[in-house]
Amino acid sequence: MPPSSESAVPLVPIPAAFDLEELYKTSPPAFGHEMLKLFGFDPKYVNLNNGSYGSLPLPVRVACDNWTTEIESNPDVFIRYKAHLLVDRARERISQLIGADADECVIVNNTSHGIATVLRNFSLKEGDVLIGANISYGSVSKTLKYLGDIPPHPTVLTYDVHFPTTHEVILGEFRQFIQRVKEERDDPHQSRTFIAIIDSITSHPGVLMPWKEMVAICKDAGVYSLVDAAHSIGQELDLNLSEAKPDFWVSNCHKWLFAKRGCAVLYVPKRNQHIIKSPIPTPVEYHSPQDEDYQGPQEFVKLFEWTGTIDHVPHISPIAALDFRAWLGGEHKINKYTHELAIEGGKYLAQRFGTSLLDPEGSLTLNMVVVELPIPEEIQQTTEVVALIQDTLCIKWNVSAAFFRHNKKWWVRCSAQIYNELSDFHVVADALEDAVAKVIEFNAGYTN
Numbered sequence: 001m002p003p004s005s006e007s008a009v010p011l012v013p014i015p016a017a018f019d020l021e022e023l024y025k026t027s028p029p030a031f032g033h034e035m036l037k038l039f040g041f042d043p044k045y046v047n048l049n050n051g052s053y054g055s056l057p058l059p060v061r062v063a064c065d066n067w068t069t070e071i072e073s074n075p076d077v078f079i080r081y082k083a084h085l086l087v088d089r090a091r092e093r094i095s096q097l098i099g100a101d102a103d104e105c106v107i108v109n110n111t112s113h114g115i116a117t118v119l120r121n122f123s124l125k126e127g128d129v130l131i132g133a134n135i136s137y138g139s140v141s142k143t144l145k146y147l148g149d150i151p152p153h154p155t156v157l158t159y160d161v162h163f164p165t166t167h168e169v170i171l172g173e174f175r176q177f178i179q180r181v182k183e184e185r186d187d188p189h190q191s192r193t194f195i196a197i198i199d200s201i202t203s204h205p206g207v208l209m210p211w212k213e214m215v216a217i218c219k220d221a222g223v224y225s226l227v228d229a230a231h232s233i234g235q236e237l238d239l240n241l242s243e244a245k246p247d248f249w250v251s252n253c254h255k256w257l258f259a260k261r262g263c264a265v266l267y268v269p270k271r272n273q274h275i276i277k278s279p280i281p282t283p284v285e286y287h288s289p290q291d292e293d294y295q296g297p298q299e300f301v302k303l304f305e306w307t308g309t310i311d312h313v314p315h316i317s318p319i320a321a322l323d324f325r326a327w328l329g330g331e332h333k334i335n336k337y338t339h340e341l342a343i344e345g346g347k348y349l350a351q352r353f354g355t356s357l358l359d360p361e362g363s364l365t366l367n368m369v370v371v372e373l374p375i376p377e378e379i380q381q382t383t384e385v386v387a388l389i390q391d392t393l394c395i396k397w398n399v400s401a402a403f404f405r406h407n408k409k410w411w412v413r414c415s416a417q418i419y420n421e422l423s424d425f426h427v428v429a430d431a432l433e434d435a436v437a438k439v440i441e442f443n444a445g446y447t448n
Contacts, residue, residue, distance in 0.1 A: 018062045024327050031337045035419040042398070046427045048345075049400035051206055051231060051368050051415040054254040054261060059327075063320035064260050064313045071312070079312070084305050086316040091301075093322050094253070094265050097331070098233060099240035104273075106266050106304035107315040111230040112139040113280065114250035114266040115197070118226055119143060121276045122193060128154040129185050131178075131196040131223070135161050135406075137203045140228055144197070154193075157181060161202075162407045163358050163370075167210040174214055178221045194223040198246075201231035204404040205358050206368030206413045208236070212244045219245070224272075226250075233257050233265065235338075235367050237331055247272050253318050256367070258325065260317035266304075273300040283307045334418060338367040342416035345425035346371050349414070352429045358411060368415050373403065375410040375436055379443050388442055389435045397431035 029035050038057050041047060047055060056064075067086075071078045087107055095102040108114045119130070124147065132144045148156035159177040161170055178196070186192060196218050200211040211227055218225040227249040232239065234256030241249055249267040253259035268276055277297060278286055283306050287298045328334055343362050346369030350357050355372035359365045379385060381404070393399050402413040412432060414425065 018059050020059055020062060020323075023059060024323070028328050031334075031418045032421045033419065033423075039419055041419075044398050046397075046399040046424050047417070048414040048420065048424060048428050049402055050417040051203075051255060051413065052400075052402055054252070054256070054258070055417065055419075056254075056260055057258050057321075057324055059324050060258055060260065060317060060320045063323075064317050067313050067316055079309075083312045083316070086319065087305070087312065090316055090318045091265075094233070094318055097239070097322070098251075098265070098267065099238075099242050100267050101242070101270070103301055104267055104269050106268075106279075106301055107318075108250070108264050108266045108279070108304070109314075110254075110262040110264050111228060111250045111252050112137070112143070114264050115140055115226060115228060116143050117266065117280050118248045118250075118268075118276070119147060119195070120280065121278065122195065124152060124154045124193065126152045126154070127185070127187065127190065128152075128193040129181060129195070130154050130156045131159065131181065131194070132156065133159050133161055133197065133199065135199060135202045135204065136197055137199075137228060137230065140197055155185065161209075163205055163207065164360075167213075167364070171210050171213050171217070175217050178217055178223060182221050182223070194221075196223050196225055198225055198227050200227055200229040200236065200249075200251075201366065201368075203230065204402065204413065205370040205406055205411055206231065206402070206415070207359055207364040207370060208366055209364075211246075215244060215246045218247075224248070230264075231255055231368070234325075234331075235335065237335055241267055241269075245269070253321065254314070257318060258321040260314040260321075263314040263317060265318075268300060270300075276300060276303065279304050279307050281307055328418070335367065337418060338416045338420075339365070341420060341422065342367050342369040342414070344422055345369060345414055345416060345420075348422065348425050349412070349429055349432075353432075367417070368413050370411050370413050373410040373412050373432065373436060375439055376443075377408050379410070379439060381405040381410075385439055385442070388438055392435035392438055393428075393431050397427075397434065399428050399431045401428050401432070403432075 029037060039055060040058055091105045092102045095105045130144050130147060132141050144156045148154055159174060198211050198214045199209050201208050215225040224247045227246045229249050229251035233251040233253060251265055253263040253265060254261040283303060285298055285302060287294060325334060342365060346357050349371040353374045355374055358370035389403055404411055
C-alpha cells in the first residue's frame with residue numbers, strides 16, 4: 001500500500017548533529033537500511049533515483065553547514081582569503097580520484113554548465129561540425145541546436161544509438177559515422193573544427209558506454225572529444241583520464257560522489273587549455289589581447305577562481321564527500337555493493353513485470369539498472385502520460401525512479417545506492433504497477 005500522508009509533499013526531517021571527528025573514529029553502519037541514519041530522508045520515502053539529483057549524507061551536510069557558518073561569520077575574510085584555498089584542496093582531491101593533474105581540473109556548477117563553457121569557447125565558423133547523439137542529455141542537445149541556430153551556424157549532426165545493443169555494435173557504428181562525416185565534411189582548402197559529444201554513462205537509459213574507445217576513434221579522425229561524464233565520478237571506477245586522454249571531460253560531483261548540489265569537475269588537459277579563454281560568466285581577471293599590457297591569456301585555473309559571488313560551499317563539498325567515502329571503505333567497496341544490488345533489483349523487477357532487462361548480460365550496467373515497463377508500445381511519451389506516472393510515484397506513493405521511452409519501449413531506471421536494499425525495489429514495483437495501470441486506463445479513454 002502507498003504511504004499515507006496528510007500533505008502531498010512530506011516535510012524534510014531535521015538532521016541529527018554529528019561530531020565528525022568522533023564519528024570517523026567509529027565503524028560505519030552496514031550498507032542497506034542501516035545507512036539511512038546517515039541521510040536526511042523522509043522515513044517514508046523510497047529513493048531509487050539517486051542518479052538524477054544525488055543524495056547528501058548528513059556528515060557531509062554537517063561539514064557544509066560548518067563552512068556556511070564560517071562564511072557568514074565574516075564573508076569578506078572567507079571569500080577573499082580562504083575560499084580559493086579550499087577549492088584548490090577539492091580540486092586536488094578530485095584529481096587524484098580521476099587520474100589527472102590538479103591544474104587540469106576546475107570546479108563548475110554542473111555538467112551542462114561545463115559542456116556549454118567548452119563549446120562556447122571554440123571560435124566556431126561556418127562549416128564547422130558539432131556532433132551529438134540521440135541519447136545526449138536534453139540540455140546538451142539543445143545547446144548544440146542553439147549554436148547551430150546562431151551565426152556562424154555550424155553544422156549539427158546526430159549519431160544514433162538504439163538499446164538494447166552491445167559495445168561492439170556501438171563502436172562499429174560510431175567509427176563508421178565519424179569516418180563518413182569526415183569524408184563528407186572535411187575540406188582540404190579550409191580548416192574545419194569537428195567536436196563530438198560522447199556520453200560516458202548515458203542518462204536515459206543509464207548504461208555504460210565504451211567512451212574511452214570512442215575518444216580514441218575521435219583522436220584518430222582529428223575530432224575533438226567532449227565527454228559528458230555526468231554520472232561517472234563516484235560510480236565508474238579507475239577512470240585514469242591521463243591514460244584515456246579525452247580532449248574535455250565533465251562530471252557531476254553531486255550525483256554519485258555525495259557532494260552538495262551543484263558541483264561538477266571540468267577536466268581540460270594542458271594541451272587544450274589555450275582553447276578555454278573564458279568561463280561563464282567572464283571574470284574580471286580576464287586578459288584581453290586588446291589590452292595595452294596584454295602578456296598572454298590568464299592561467300586556466302585562475303580563470304575559474306572568481307567568476308562572481310556564489311555560494312562556495314558546493315564547490316568545496318567534495319572534500320567532505322571524499323572524507324565520508326573513505327570512512328565507508330572507499331570506492332571499490334561502495335560500488336561493489338551498489339552494483340550487485342542494481343543487478344539483483346533489476347532481475348526482480350523484470351520477473352515481477354514479465355518484461356526484460358535492457359542489459360541482460362550486465363556488461364553495460366554499473367549502479368543504474370534499466371528494466372522494460374509493461375506499457376504498450378503504441379502509448380507515446382506525452383506530457384499527460386509523463387505527469388500521470390510522475391504524480392503516481394512521487395505524490396501518491398512517495399517513491400522515485402526515472403522512467404522514459406526509448407526505441408519504442410517504456411523503461412524504468414533504478415539507481416542502487418548504499419542506503420537501499422532489495423525491499424526498496426519491491427515498494428517501487430508496487431508503485432510502478434499502479435502507475436502503469438493508470439497510464440493504460442488513461443490511454444484507453446483517450447483513444448476511445
